[in-house]
Amino acid sequence: MFKLFKNDNNWSENLIKDAELLRLHRLLKEQIKENFSGHLRFYILDSGSCNGCELELQALFNPLYDVASLGIEVVYDSTNTDILLITGLMTENMYNEVKLTYEKLKEPKRVISIGDCPLMKAPFTNTFALKSQGINIFPVSQYIGGCPPEPKLLLRSLLKYLKNL
Numbered sequence: 654m655f656k657l658f659k660n661d662n663n664w665s666e667n668l669i670k671d672a673e674l675l676r677l678h679r680l681l682k683e684q685i686k687e688n689f690s691g692h693l694r695f696y697i698l699d700s701g702s703c704n705g706c707e708l709e710l711q712a713l714f715n716p717l718y719d720v721a722s723l724g725i726e727v728v729y730d731s732t733n734t735d736i737l738l739i740t741g742l743m744t745e746n747m748y749n750e751v752k753l754t755y756e757k758l759k760e761p762k763r764v765i766s767i768g769d770c771p772l773m774k775a776p777f778t779n780t781f782a783l784k785s786q787g788i789n790i791f792p793v794s795q796y797i798g799g800c801p802p803e804p805k806l807l808l809r810s811l812l813k814y815l816k817n818l
């Protein structure tokens with residue numbers, strides 16, 4: 654829960670982070686500092702989503718969730734990323750791009766699958782556009798389910814993943 658006071662010019666300063674969000678922020682910051690020297694780079698690849706998952710990922714960068722303050726950045730060069738975040742069903746059109754992107758990742762290759770689509774649990778599983786069943790073409794480090802997964806679930810799951818590195 655958070656409160657947003659309207660009619661206030663300093664509205665972003667009045668977003669109140671709840672206890673869980675504050676705790677997640679503190680622990681994530683520690684993990685990012687320990688494992689990635691304080692700077693964690695995501696590359697986000699849509700393999701055929703409805704964009705619902707992308708909206709939740711974008712929300713992580715709004716003034717409430719504010720993951721940029723934890724050292725998290727989205728990059729646009731897959732060779733320069735720490736973790737590949739992949740959304741969507743594996744469609745025919747995106748198959749080669751996903752495969753190529755995975756091959757270009759530096760070692761250790763880390764992939765987090767976002768949403769129910771890659772798990773083949775989302776609504777669009779019966780479509781001619783699918784290349785294969787889910788993203789079984791390479792190893793996935795962590796699956797985060799949900800349709801879509803909300804920002805706190807993304808943060809909880811990311812923390813769990815980073816703690817196990």
Ligand code: SF4
Nearest residue numbers: 702705768769770800
């Ligand atoms: S998991 Fe749901 S919200 Fe995410 S891309 Fe698939 S259908 Fe859209």
